[in-house]
Amino acid sequence: MHRGRAAITAAVTAVCTIAGTALPAAAARTATAAPAAGGIVSRLKHLPGVTYLGRNAYPPSGYTVYELEIRQPVNHSQPDGATFEQHLELYERDLNAPMMMYVSGYFNYTYVSPKDTYLAPATAIVDGNQISVESRFFGDSVPHPTLWKYATAWQEAADEHHVVQVFKSLYRARWLLSGVSKGGEAAIFHDYYYPHPLSAQNPEQDLPPGIPAGPLGQQLMRAVHQWVHQHGNHLLFLYGQDDPWSAERFSVGSGARDSAIFTIAGGNHVSPYTDLPPAQREVFVSTLRRWAGVSTAGSPAQAAASRLPLLSWGHV
DSSP states (O other): OOBBBBEETTTTTEEEEOTTTTOOOHHHHHHHOOOOOHHHHHHHTTHHHHHHEESSSOOOOOOEEEEEEEEEEEEEEEEESSSSEEEEEEEEEEETEEEEEEOSSOOGGGGGOOOOOOOOOOHHTTTTTTEEEEEEHHHHHHOOOEEEEEEEEHHHHHHHHHHHHTTTTOOOOEEEEEETTTHHHHHHHHHHOOOOOOSSGGGGGGTTTOOOOOOOOOHHHHHHHHHHHOOOOOEEEEEEOOOOGGOOOOOOTTTTTTTEEEEEEOOOOTGGGSSSSSHHHHHHHHHHHHTTOOOOOOOGGGGGOOHHHGGTTOOH
8 A cells, every 4th residue: 555644734734644554445445334432442442552531522523532542662662661651532433434643743732622622634634533642742641750862753753653553453444644833744754764844943942941952963854855855655745835934845856756745825834725726725635535545526524624723832
């Protein structure tokens, strides 16, 4: 199965299909119907390292939202060492629908208020399920003791990879990965580390007191940019024309396949794909639905087609 990272980068959103995580399309269509909610809860509780916390009382229309934790190694190079609990939210519509793994890059925004549940726009486009993954060292997903040397791009990508490996036993249709802003970069890092920058803000503002900001290493970002340019298969980038974060955008070279860059005229850091001209919007939507293995003739659910106001939090 092909890989895909639909990177929507106006708010640096990245949406991507993840290699090796889907049944063939015909098998997915003939899979048995989804079991009752009680059955799903029982199966969630039996996933290795997963703790069921309960249901969110304010799910989006047509969805059930389950609050979960998954046990992660503090250092994925030592899987038998210290661990921590990473917070997840599972938005389920249909067991056989595509799964969108959403990474915020920070804490799960839903925790601003239980009523602030939302679907990523890419989830609505493919009419899929969604699993929201809180980034390590944010929100409730903080190892103790807090060893900051393990807050790296690779460790975060390894967290996401582990989530896929555990949950794909239940959700066997195609998986995609979506992120916004810093989460969009995290989606690209995931694809870089598991294939089969330049922020204008003061980095010290996001560090705990007493932790000095070290020099920015260029090697990783240069390697990732070069990899995207030469090997960026199944990537969609969406940029806002007037977003300062678009100054160092990714580029797609001749070695890329089934990848494209979209720019929203006059767009900013939170401009949605719906601000694209109709013809480009149709290409954007149909590409994602094709990657997800669903009909390209369908239209995105309206529930998530709106802007995500909480993205203005933090570094924006």
